[in-house]
Amino acid sequence: MIDLSNIVADIAAEMAAAPDRGEVASYIPPLAAIDPARFGMAIVTSDGECYEAGDAGSPFSIQSVSKVFGLTMALGQHGEALWRRIGREPSGSAFNSIVQLESEHGIPRNPFINAGAIVVADLLLGRSEPGEVLGEVLRFVRTLAGDDAIFIDDTVAEAERATGFRNVALANYMKAFGNLNNSVDRVLGVYFNQCAIAMTCRQLAQAGAYLMLGGRNPETDRNVVSVQRARRINALMMTCGHYDGSGEFAFRVGLPAKSGVGGGILAIVPGTASIAVWSPGLNDRGNSQLGSLALERLVQRTGWSVFDPPAC
Numbered sequence: 193m194i195d196l197s198n199i200v201a202d203i204a205a206e207m208a209a210a211p212d213r214g215e216v217a218s219y220i221p222p223l224a225a226i227d228p229a230r231f232g233m234a235i236v237t238s239d240g241e242c243y244e245a246g247d248a249g250s251p252f253s254i255q256s257v258s259k260v261f262g263l264t265m266a267l268g269q270h271g272e273a274l275w276r277r278i279g280r281e282p283s284g285s286a287f288n289s290i291v292q293l294e295s296e297h298g299i300p301r302n303p304f305i306n307a308g309a310i311v312v313a314d315l316l317l318g319r320s321e322p323g324e325v326l327g328e329v330l331r332f333v334r335t336l337a338g339d340d341a342i343f344i345d346d347t348v349a350e351a352e353r354a355t356g357f358r359n360v361a362l363a364n365y366m367k368a369f370g371n372l373n374n375s376v377d378r379v380l381g382v383y384f385n386q387c388a389i390a391m392t393c394r395q396l397a398q399a400g401a402y403l404m405l406g407g408r409n410p411e412t413d414r415n416v417v418s419v420q421r422a423r424r425i426n427a428l429m430m431t432c433g434h435y436d437g438s439g440e441f442a443f444r445v446g447l448p449a450k451s452g453v454g455g456g457i458l459a460i461v462p463g464t465a466s467i468a469v470w471s472p473g474l475n476d477r478g479n480s481q482l483g484s485l486a487l488e489r490l491v492q493r494t495g496w497s498v499f500d501p502p503a504c
């Protein structure tokens with residue numbers, strides 16, 4: 193019998209003592225100010241329990257973890273047509289890289305690198321106003337988490353707009369290839385604000401629960417996506433969710449997971465658990481250093497990697 197309360201408490205204690213905490217993202221100024229000593233973890237299980245430790249109740253900037261929610265919404269609106277504009281292969285490049293776009297005609301490798309998420313933002317926009325779309329994204333995440341307290345951190349969004357030169361470059365480059373319908377300004381208005389959503393580990397683990405349950409949100413008991421779509425989103429998280437660190441993460445942890453430069457990671461154990469970890473220090477691939485380590489320890493103690501045999 194797995195004693196999750198103890199496991200989560202032990203991991204949080206080990207992480208509190210960890211000497212190498214990585215480097216906090218510095219290119220978005222408000223993120224640079226976050227204390228690297230923070231660590232939180234929350235696990236929502238398929239039987240509705242929530243186990244948590246450390247700073248699991250502190251909001252943090254979810255950044256690229258939001259790409260999972262954006263993709264889920266865009267697939268709901270556009271279905272398989274989305275894949276005409278975005279690939280499904282790992283990039284092996286940094287999250288904000290531009291290099292592949294030139295030889296690949298402005299089609300981003302996958303929806304979880306910045307370029308891919310910018311095209312997703314364009315798809316979400318359609319002919320609507322950025323404010324409306326952001327309202328929908330926020331409503332979606334609040335519904336998934338069953339918590340209306342989730343908010344967009346305007347200071348972070350503003351800082352991203354002021355410093356997001358690479359994202360402006362990516363968007364312009366894809367626009368030149370005809371892969372954005374809206375203006376760069378409108379698309380990035382959605383993208384920057386979506387990245388600036390703040391959530392706690394508890395809220396994030398709850399929001400990801402539909403991916404553990406074959407598309408069903410346990411809060412509303414409604415299907416957010418079909419079983420097949422949940423499986424496919426999980427597959428993309430496994431292969432692309434940690435950018436050029438995705439192979440290493442699969443090797444060490446073996447779970448579908450999506451990271452963000454705020455230091456958050458959402459990881460899914462299909463049929464069993466939805467897990468959110470947060471520690472702001474990043475490794476050299478821009479993924480949470482201690483978040484990855486905490487998940488590695490968790491799968492070692494639970495046998496939850498998708499590459500482990502089922503528990504007998």
Ligand SMILES: NC(=O)CC[C@H](N)C(=O)O
Nearest residue numbers: 255256287306387452453
């Ligand atoms: N990896 C990330 O979390 C990147 C998201 C960040 N908002 C950016 O665009 O650079």
